[in-house]
Amino acid sequence: MDHLQAIRAFFRVVETGQFNSAAQSLNIPNATLSKAIKSLEQHLGVKLFERNTRRVTVTNDGIAYYQRTQHLISELDNIESMLGRSQSSPSGKLRVDTGGAVASNLLIPRLPEFCERFPDIQVQLGVTDRTVDVIGENIDCAIRSTAEDQDLISKKIGTLNWTTCASANFIQRYGKPLHPQQLAEDDFPVLGYFSAHNGQLHSLQFKQQQTSLEITPSCKVMVNESNAHLAAALAGLGIIHTLDFMVRPAIERGDLVTILEEWRPNPLDVYIAYAPSRQLNTKVRVFIEWVTTIFNDLDNE
Numbered sequence: 662m663d664h665l666q667a668i669r670a671f672f673r674v675v676e677t678g679q680f681n682s683a684a685q686s687l688n689i690p691n692a693t694l695s696k697a698i699k700s701l702e703q704h705l706g707v708k709l710f711e712r713n714t715r716r717v718t719v720t721n722d723g724i725a726y727y728q729r730t731q732h733l734i735s736e737l738d739n740i741e742s743m744l745g746r747s748q749s750s751p752s753g754k755l756r757v758d759t760g761g762a763v764a765s766n767l768l769i770p771r772l773p774e775f776c777e778r779f780p781d782i783q784v785q786l787g788v789t790d791r792t793v794d795v796i797g798e799n800i801d802c803a804i805r806s807t808a809e810d811q812d813l814i815s816k817k818i819g820t821l822n823w824t825t826c827a828s829a830n831f832i833q834r835y836g837k838p839l840h841p842q843q844l845a846e847d848d849f850p851v852l853g854y855f856s857a858h859n860g861q862l863h864s865l866q867f868k869q870q871q872t873s874l875e876i877t878p879s880c881k882v883m884v885n886e887s888n889a890h891l892a893a894a895l896a897g898l899g900i901i902h903t904l905d906f907m908v909r910p911a912i913e914r915g916d917l918v919t920i921l922e923e924w925r926p927n928p929l930d931v932y933i934a935y936a937p938s939r940q941l942n943t944k945v946r947v948f949i950e951w952v953t954t955i956f957n958d959l960d961n962e
C-alpha cells in the first residue's frame with residue numbers, strides 16, 4: 662500500500678473508530694490496514710493511535726495530523742472526481758442508504774434509467790429503517806426525513822404527503838372513525854410502527870386548519886419496517902397512518918380505503934445527506950440530481 666493509500670486508511674480508522682470497520686469499508690484485510698498504519702507512523706515518526714483489546718484512541722499527534730491533512734485529501738478527491746472520464750461518465754461504487762418504502766416504491770422501479778444513463782456506476786443500495794452512520798459506515802449518501810446531523814450536508818429533495826387508511830374488510834367490520842381521537846380507543850385497532858433503533862412507538866400526527874393533534878394509540882400489532890406495515894394493513898389488522906406513496910396503489914385498486922382525509926398533517930420533508938468530503942464527488946452529484954427528479958415527479962402527480 663502506497664503512502665497516499667496509507668493516509669486514506671488512517672482517515673477511515675479515525676472516522677470509524679475501529680480497525681476492523683475501517684478495513685471492511687476499504688475492502689482490505691485487517692493485516693494490510695494495520696501494516697499501512699504502522700508504515701505511516703514510522704514515516705511520520707509519531708504514534709497516531711493508542712490501541713488495546715477494547716478500543717482505539719487517536720493520539721494528540723493523530724488528531725493534529727487528521728485536522729491538518731483533511732482538507733488536502735478532500736481536495737484531492739474533488740479534483741479526481743472532476744477530471745477526465747469521471748466528469749462525462751462517472752464510474753465506481755456508489756453506496757446509498759435509504760428506508761425500505763422509498764427503496765421498493767420509488768427508487769428501484771426507476772433505477773434502470775439511472776443504470777442506463779450511468780453504466781459505469783455500481784450502485785450499492787443499503788435498505789434499512791434504522792439511521793446509519795454515514796461517515797462511520799462509509800456511505801456516500803443517505804435519504805432521510807431529518808437534517809439534524811451537523812456533521813453532514815443535508816439537501817432537501819422533496820416532500821411526502823401522509824394518508825390514513827384501512828382495508829375495505831376492516832371498514833366493513835369497524836366502520837370509519839370520524840375524529841382522530843377515536844384512534845386512541847380500542848374500538849378502532851391501529852397498526853403501530855415502532856423504531857428499529859430504540860423500540861419506541863411512533864405517535865400519529867394530525868392537523869385540520871389550525872388544530873394539531875398527536876395521538877398515541879394502544880396497538881395490539883406493531884411492526885418496525887415500512888413494507889411490513891403496509892402488508893399488515895392489507896391483511897385487515899388495523900388502521901395505518903403512513904406516507905401516501907406507500908398506499909396509493911392499493912387505494913386506487915380498492916384494497917385500502919382512506920379515512921380522516923380532512924385531518925392530514927403537514928407533508929414530510931425529505932433530505933439527502935452526505936459527508937462534506939463527498940460534496941463535489943461526481944457520482945454523488947449525478948445521483949442527487951436524479952433522485953431529486955423522482956420526488957419532483959411525485960409532487961406533480
